[in-house]
Amino acid sequence: MTLPKDETPALDRRSLRKLMAAGLIGSSIEWYDFFIYATAAALVFGELFFPDASPLMGTLLSFSTFWAGFIARPIGGLVFGHFGDKFGRKPALVTCLILMGSATFLIGLLPTADSIGVLAPIALVFLRFLQGIAVGGQWGGVILLLTENAGRDRQGRAGTFGQMGVPIGVILGNIVFLAVSATTSAEAFVSWGWRIPFLASAVLLPVVMFIQLRVEDTPVFRELKSHSEEAADEKVAQAPLKEVVLKHRRPVLLGAGLLFGTNAIFYISIAGVLDYATRDLGVDRDELLAITLAASAISVFVIYFSGGLSDRIGRRPPILVGAAVIALWAFPFFWLIDTAKLPLIFVALVGGLIGSSLTYGPLAAFLAEMFEPRIRYSGASLAYQLAAILVSGATPFIMTALLAATGSSASVSAYVCVMGVITFLSAFVLRETRTKDEIRGEAGRDLARTD
Template sequence: MTPQPPPAGSEQRKLRQLMAAALVGSSIEAYDFLIYGTAAALVFGEVFFPNSSSLMGTLLSFSTFWVGFLARPLGGLIFGHVGDTFGRKPALVACLALIAVATCAIGLLPTAATIGVAAPILLLVLRFLQGLAAGGHWGGVTLLLTETTRPDRKGRAGTFSQLGTPFGLLLGTGAFLLVGGLVRGQDFLAWGWRIPFLASALLIPVVLFIQLRIEDSPEFRRLQKRAADPATARAKAPILEVVRKHPRRVLLGAGLLCGGNATFYTSVAAVLDYGVRELGLTRNELLMVSLAVSAAAIPVIHIAGSLSDRYGRRPIMLAGAVIMTVWAFPYFWLVDTGSIVSILIAGLVGTSLGAAMVFGPLAAYLTELFEPRIRYSGITLAYQLASIVVSGGTPFLMTALPAATGGTAALSGFLMLMAVCTLGCAWALPETVPRRLAAAEDAAAVPVQL
C-alpha cells in the first residue's frame, strides 16, 4: 500500500510549531548575545577592569564584546559544515545549547576583585563560546524556516529568524530595566547584573522542544535521498566549495549587512554608552529609547519580508539602504542635542525603518543565493563575515572616535560608508524572487501554506 501524505492541517500545525520555536529560540539567543553589549556599556568596565579609567574601562569592555563577533565566523565554519553534512536541526540544537551554557556561566563568573586577572580572561573565553554558538545559530533557524515553506512565502517565513534580534533586545533591555529598578547602586554592580545572564536558562526547554518535536527541513531530507547522485549529493567540504565557487556572492552577501548592523549596534550599545558618559543622560532613559526602537522595528521587519515575496528582495533592501545613507548625519545631529525625544527619532528612522527594511528580506535572500547542498555554509559565512568586520567593532569605534576627534562627524561618516556598502551590494546582486517562483519543482515539493 502506498503511504498517504499527512493531512494539510497536520503540516500547517507543524509549520506553526516551527515558527513559534524559531521565534522563541532566536529571541532568547539574541537576548543572550545582546545583553552582553548592555552589560559591557554599563557594568563590565567597573566589574572586570576596575583599575582603568572610565573611558579605558569601556573600551576594554567593548573589546571583549568584539571577541564574540570575532568567534562567529569560526562558529559559522564549524556549524555550517555540520548543517550541510548532518542536518539543519542538529546544528541548531547544538548552537542553542552552547549559548545557553556560556551565558549562564557569565552570570556566575567571579569578578576581578575576587580572582584578579583571571576574571577578564574567563570572560573572554565565555564570550568566545557565545560567539561560536551565535555564529552557527542563524543559519540553522533560517534554513529550517525557509526550506520548510513554499517559495512564494519564504520572505515572510524568514522574518521569524530576523525578528529574534529586536525581540531579544526587548527582553534584554527590559531585563536590565527591571533589575536596575529593583536592585540599585552597589548591589547592582555586586550581583544584580548577573540576573539577566542567569535567566538564559529558559533557553533549555526550547532546545528540548526542537530536538524532540521539530523535523529537519524537507530540502535537507531530499538531499539525503539523492545522496547517490553526484550533482545533488551533500558536499564533502561545503565551506571549501562555497569559497571556490561563490566568493563574489559571499562577499556581496556580507556587504548587505554592513549598513543595518552598524546602525543597529550604534542604537543598542554605542549610543547607550555615549549618552551616559558624554551627554549626562540616565541609563534608564536610554534603555527606554532602545526598547521603543526595538519594538518599532518588529512590524517593519515582518512587513518588509512579506512585501519582498511580492515585489522582490532587492527593491525593499535598496529602499532601506537609501534611508540609512541619507540619515547618517542627521542621526548624530539629533543624538548630540542630548534630547531623549531627538535620540528616539534618530533611532526610529535609522534603525526601526532603514535597517529593518534591509533585515526583513535578508534571510530569504541569502538562502536563495546558494544551492541547498552548500547553503548552510554559504549563508553563514556571508552573515558572519559582516559580524566580524562591522557588528563587533561598531561599539568600540563609537566610543573611540569621539574621544579621538572631539565630535561625532566621523561616526556619521562611518554609518554612511556602511550604508553605501549595503546599497552597492544590493544593487550588484541578482534578484531571486522571479527565478524561485518559476521553480515548479520547489513549489510542488513543499505544498504547505504559511
C-alpha cells in the same frame, strides 16, 4: 550564475506555525543572550573587569571583549555551516542553542577582577568567544529550518521569524535590565544585580527540547540526503566549506556587504549610543534603555513587513530602500542624539532602526537563495558572519575611538553613511532571486485556486 530554486513542498500550515513559533522564541532567547552582554559591557563590565583603567579606557576594553564574540561568529558559521550541510539543519541548531545557554549562564556566575584578578577578564573573553561561536552557527540553522520548510512563495515572510529574534532579543534584554535596575540599588546592581539577566538564560532549555523532539529536519535536506543514499553521485556536499570558499567567493563577499549598513546603525543604536549618551551627554540610563526598547519594538514590525513585501516585489527593493535610509539618516541621527533630549533621541533611534529593519527583513531568504541547497548553510552563514567580524563587533569600539579622537559625532555619522552606501551597492550588483515571472506565476496560480 543560475540561482537555485527550491521545489520541495512546504509543511502543512499547522506544523509550519509551530515551527515559526519555535524559531521565533529560540532565536529571540539566543539573541537576548548575545545582546545582554552589550548592555552589561556599556554599563558595568568596565569597572568590574578592568577596575584599574580610566573610564574611557575601561569602556574601550569592555567593548573589545564585546568584539570577541563577533570574531568568533565566523568560526561558528564555518564549523556549524559545514556540520549543517553534511548532517542536517536541526542537529546543528540544537547544538548551538545548548552552547549559547551554557556560556551565558556561566557569565552570570563569573567572579570579577576584585576576586580573581586578571583571570576574570580572560574567562570573560573565553565565554564571550563561546557565545560568538554559538550565535555564528545558530543563525544559519534557524533561518534554513524556517525558509526551507515554508514553500517558495512564503520564504521571505518565514525568514523574518528568525530575523525578528534580533530586536526581540534587545527588548527582552532591556526589560530584564530595567526590572533589575528598578528593584535594586545602584550598589547592588553593580555588585550582583547585573548577573540576573545572564542566569535567566536557563529558560532556553525548553525550546531546545521542543526542537529536538518535535521538529523534523527540512524537506530540502531530507531530499538531498535521500538522493545521496540512492544515487552514485553524492548530493550532500562532502566538503561544503571548501566548495564555498573556492567557488562562491563573490556571493559570499557581496552577501556580507548587504549587512554592513544595517549592522553598523543597529549596534550603534543598542550599544554605542547607550555608552555615549550616558557617559558623555548625561542622559539617564534607565530612561535611555526604555526608549531603546520602544524603538526596537517598532523595528520588529518593520522586519516582518519588509520580509513579507519581498515575497511580493522581490528581495532587492526593500534592501535598497533601507540602505538609502541608513546612508541619508546618518548625520541627522547624531544631530538628534547630541541634543541629549529623550524625545529627539527616540526619533533618531526609530529612523535608524527603520532603515536597518527594511534591509534586514528579506536577508534571511535572500542569502539562503543565493546558494544551492547542498552548500547553503555554509554559504549563507559565512556571508552573514563575515559582516559580523568586519562591522558588527567593531562598531561600538570604532564609535568610542572616533569620538575620543575627533571630539565630534560627525566622524561616526560619516562611518555609518559609508556602511549604508556599501550595502546599497552590494544589493544593486547582486542578481534578484525572487523574479517578476516567478511572482506573476504564483499570483496566477492563487487566482486559479479562487475561481
